[in-house]
Amino acid sequence: MILLALPNSESIALRLSRSMDATLGTVDVHTFPDGESYVRIDADVASRDVAIVASLHEPNERLLEILFLADAARESGAKRVGLIAPYLAYLRQDARFHRGEAITARTVASILSARVDWLVTVDPHLHRFASLSELFTIPALDVHAGPEVGRWIARNVDAPFIIGPDAESRQWVERIAKAAGAPFTVLSKIRRGDSDVIERVPDLAAYRSSTPVLVDDIISTGQTMIATVRHLRDQGMKPPVCVATHAVFAADADAQLQAAGAARVVTTNTILHQTNGIDVVPTIAAAYLVERGALDRQSHTESVSESVGMRARRP
Numbered sequence: 001m002i003l004l005a006l007p008n009s010e011s012i013a014l015r016l017s018r019s020m021d022a023t024l025g026t027v028d029v030h031t032f033p034d035g036e037s038y039v040r041i042d043a044d045v046a047s048r049d050v051a052i053v054a055s056l057h058e059p060n061e062r063l064l065e066i067l068f069l070a071d072a073a074r075e076s077g078a079k080r081v082g083l084i085a086p087y088l089a090y091l092r093q094d095a096r097f098h099r100g101e102a103i104t105a106r107t108v109a110s111i112l113s114a115r116v117d118w119l120v121t122v123d124p125h126l127h128r129f130a131s132l133s134e135l136f137t138i139p140a141l142d143v144h145a146g147p148e149v150g151r152w153i154a155r156n157v158d159a160p161f162i163i164g165p166d167a168e169s170r171q172w173v174e175r176i177a178k179a180a181g182a183p184f185t186v187l188s189k190i191r192r193g194d195s196d197v198i199e200r201v202p203d204l205a206a207y208r209s210s211t212p213v214l215v216d217d218i219i220s221t222g223q224t225m226i227a228t229v230r231h232l233r234d235q236g237m238k239p240p241v242c243v244a245t246h247a248v249f250a251a252d253a254d255a256q257l258q259a260a261g262a263a264r265v266v267t268t269n270t271i272l273h274q275t276n277g278i279d280v281v282p283t284i285a286a287a288y289l290v291e292r293g294a295l296d297r298q299s300h301t302e303s304v305s306e307s308v309g310m311r312a313r314r315p
Helices: 010-019 059-075 104-113 146-156 167-180 223-234 253-260 281-313
Strands: 002-005 023-031 037-042 049-053 080-085 118-122 140-143 160-164 184-186 188-193 196-200 211-219 241-247 264-268 276-278
Touching (some): 002 010, 010 281, 167 184, 211 253
Parallel strands (some): 080 118
16 A cells, blocks of 8 residues: 655545555645646556645645546556545535535535546545435445543543534534533524624533533634634533544634633644544544455455456356
């Protein structure tokens, strides 16, 4: 197995290579003055299983580079080409809310399904789809960071009380609360724009002795958590700990969270950021091994079937 990391994913690729007993290949990525990208693999991938490692927090640029790299690997003789995308962008637009809108989740899934043989990602934003299989036509694994997040909370937060942002997050929040051994609730959210969010927070007087832990799959603008932090402060709660899987942090969202009154902001290492404190590499590596085993069994079955078919056709 050889891993090929795109820019800003080198750190997690290095850790993955150790956990997966894989080779780390070198990729040369360059942007020309006209904005076009140059991609070159500086490794022998012939007859090798290849995994591209790329978090798509810079989605437009990274997506094209993944396509170029996948084609270059296949044309260089790679046996299979997969994608480990710890953060997978464009899944939040999963329905058409206004006439003429693109459903980017379907478009990106279609593009990637045509270029790679398998996909592993962490906590994809699946609100209106039950699983990645509804979007992708290739084997696609959804790795849950919830158990690792819950264990981190149990080790690092005194008397935690878990709070999720909205009803859609309940299933994810339940997993975290179970791993943390803590009570939880979910709020109701109204989003009126990219940076205009109304959070409805119930009376939490019974939990004033607990430490609120706000959890979400992604912090982008941070407005959801910022609004909740202010509501908790108004109710006399302790300064909350804010935890998320994906540290997108548009503009200075992490600084805004701290200024609003968050005691601490912690994320997993799906996207390299100074707030990283929860390691999901072992979970990704374990998921990949499961997926590789399934692919190997599938390839063996197809090979045997083809062989039997050829023998049957012989005179």
